[in-house]
Amino acid sequence: MTLFPATGTPQRQTGVGIDFWTVLARIGQMVGGDRVSLPVEETTHVPITPLGPNTGRYRSRAVRAVVRPRTADDVRGIVELFADSGIAASLHAYGTGANWGLGSREPARDGAVVLDLSGLDRIRDIDVAQGWAVLEPGVTQARLATLLEGTERMVNLTASSAHTSVVGNALDRGVGLRHQRVEDLMGLEVVLPDGESVRVGWWPEPDRPTPVYAHGLGPSLVQLFVQSDLGVVTAATVRLLPRPEALRVVRLNFTPDRTEAATAAVRRWVAQGLTSGVVKIYNEAAARAYGSPPGRCLVHVCVDGTPEAVQALTGVVTAEATRSGLFTEVSDSDATDPDTPHHDIAVQVERAYAGDPDPTDTLFETKTGHSAGTLDKEGGILLFLPLVPFTGPALARVGELLEQVLAETGIRCGATLNALNADVVDCVVTMRFAREDEHATANAHRALNRLYTLFTAEGFIPYRLDVEHTGWAGRLTAGTGERALAQRLKDLLDPQQVIAPGRYA
Template sequence: MAKEEHGVARRSSSNVTGWDRGDLDCWRAGSVDDVTACVDRARREGRALYPVSTGLNWGYGSAAPPRAGTVVLDLSGMNRIRNAMEISEANPVAVIEPGVTQRQLHDFLSQSCPGLSFNVTGSSVDTSILGNALDRGVGYLGPRREDVFGLEVVTGRGELLRTGFRRLGEDSPLAHAHPYGLGPMLDGLFFQGNYGIVTSACLKLLPRPARSVAVSLALRDVSKLGEFLDGLALLKRLGVMSGVTHVGNQARTRASMMSGISEYLRISCGVAERDLAAEADRALATVAPYEWTSLGGVAGSAAQVKAAIAEVRRVLGGIAKLTVVDDAKLAAGFRLLNPLRNLWPWARANAAAISAIRPLQGLADGRPTDAAITNLLWRYGQPQLPARELDASGCGLIFINPALPMAGGAVVKVVDAMKAVAAGFGHELYVTLNIETTTSLVAVANLLFDRGDAAAVANARACARALWEYLRSCGLEVYRARADMMEDVVDPQDSFWRTAWALKSVFDPDNLIAPGRYNLARAPDA
């Protein structure tokens, strides 16, 4: 939260990773001119800037910069959908600023163009779309990097740069249409780059399909996880399941559903607080007894969806239990089971599960939710906090997320080893394997801990370090880095990072923009 101190805005960098830079100066920008003025001021005063969109980059450092003393540049006031009047099913592109949240765009499309949707993430409704995309976040339908083109950037020199055909001017019919432009594609430099401050970008919107269902596959035998992943990879390559399929372990399933199950049992079934945990455990064991369960979406015409489900069953039906759900089936199931909740334990467990699943089901259909964050707040005894205040809670959350090759056997070895490393520190590892591209997947792995316990914080941070060192020993790396690990992942002897530094002299010669973030913090030794 930002606060005023002697006329100067200050912002706490305390966050769920347990690593922060204390209170920092915070400047706010509400327009491109404001951003340019802040860059000019930073150059005059010899200050460094750390731009954040909404600052809700939980598990990666939130608004904490890699270098102490950096001024946080808050861009949440830049929250315009610039071409709102031009968006239509025939023109499915939104020009958004960094402060535009998932909630804002969803609400706008629901009211103004309900035939369109967008690629949402499972994080809070109040997270920035552009901020997540620029850090290469993964949505439910694919990598968000692929959703964005035509950037508008204020460089460290204070110059305004537009990439692709936006350089022709906003009135050009190509500005918001053709994603590649002419000549070198500079867009990529600003994804996990620190050469400038992105002030707007074009976001691809998606037509709502005639039919959309969620396909869940529960792996019956944990020893077949490698075969399971290979089957899902095949379905991805064939285009049968073209979005991202999420394969979560039981710890992840529990973390995602326990809050919703418990609230249903408490409110609808009158279960006493003293009995709630045990009752919720029994309900979850009834509906989700398997160690690994996948969730992905299938969309298209009714015939396409039917054919896709048949192919999923052909490839994986022998080793996994297949369940197909949509809003109508969930609603019908709840109408049937809810009245039986006090007569039949199986009905109660399944009604509770439906209550927990409903918000998650909407993600594949472009409906963002706070469910994941609400579960964390519930777990740490602060369900009354709004989701956007997670950094103010007692929840500790650290991500260690490797990119992995699309080879089931190799992935199983890495996941098993990571779980063993975590267990050595007394931690359970929460894992989701995301089938992201046709050639690779990413693991979203995290630790949870009590941030109010200094020993627990130190232990979790040591565990995270050991997990990263294990990954590096395998020739692997994380696909997104936390603020506290930037100095470790960036090697000044590596020609890649030395080249990345050399580009700073082109865009940001004074090293003003996010020094040390996905780049060297200072010039390498000659």
């Protein structure tokens, strides 16, 4: 329910202390009473979260309120109110809340006041020539890409829905089709736990144009607020990439028994600079969404540049792939030949690499079985995201571990291997389940627990965590002193714990 009725008179909620209520009432006056929501109670007196369901079917956290500010000044005022009040409540912020498979909008812990920043949706400034845009957390990749249509610049898209947050995904180290999105963060506007708003990294100066460079002088502070509970990010300067003159995606299939040799061949192409962007390797389960036949893994190799360079490099990759004898199918014409069986999907894949998302989310819905608007309510998806060495034996071992999880839990995992460079692969492991089936849901969560145990034992460490495995942040860095240093920074900047501890705290 909303905090205020139409008359604007506060309604007292049972169980909410007067100090907390006073703060919420003042926030309601600041942002509007219809933009502050509280949990509702069923006839059983069990609070229903205003966050709604999540596609991972993680436990719904007890949320004290949800606030939907419209501006960065609103956020600053809200944080300042909580800081000055001294009440025992912490703020958890999200952009569009599409953190599917990892908890969606859920905070890591109970008792948070949630800041829904989707209303901060302005593209404040953009310079195509210099290659930057200043975005608020509610700006989606589809909106930014549409603005860049026909220009010399493009956005580093992800393979997720077109309607997800650019800034939110980058702050959680999401992977785009060109590289990890955190590399595109040039500067951040952050509200600190005391309500002060600061800018770190590169920020546009109208009277003095400077080269776009994130690090500046002295300690580089942009990364301090990535996967961080040290402040609330209200805007970011995001790098826009040069748009290639030409682009092609080579499609390769191979059988699982050839994983070690096939992936070693692909790594060589990446190491020698024959590829562009993120090479993607899909296991059998993940490859089906892209039209691969049963029993086949799939590789997408992007090549871009000038038309002459694309033609030459495509010829080299296809010739080497054919000559190796490792691949059952080698094609560089799926997107250009309408008679190929994979034509429609191939066109969408190439468009995404070129920074042009599909606003209808056709491929996203094929992969997930649901639209972006219904996924949390109707879908069942869990994610596990480890980093794996880009070697044939390591990637073959990934397949073995997934087979072990299948044998133990009955959950067949999809796996997409994103080659970040010639040495590191981001492995996106997906578990789909029928959310209405309690047994299937329990098995999927059991599979997730086993993945954490099995993969970390091999040294394959996750780079993003879900809301149920926050304790692994300390376990995976034990003895290095890193967690202790992070806690000292937290205690220094946020002694009252105004910002809620996150998945990495």
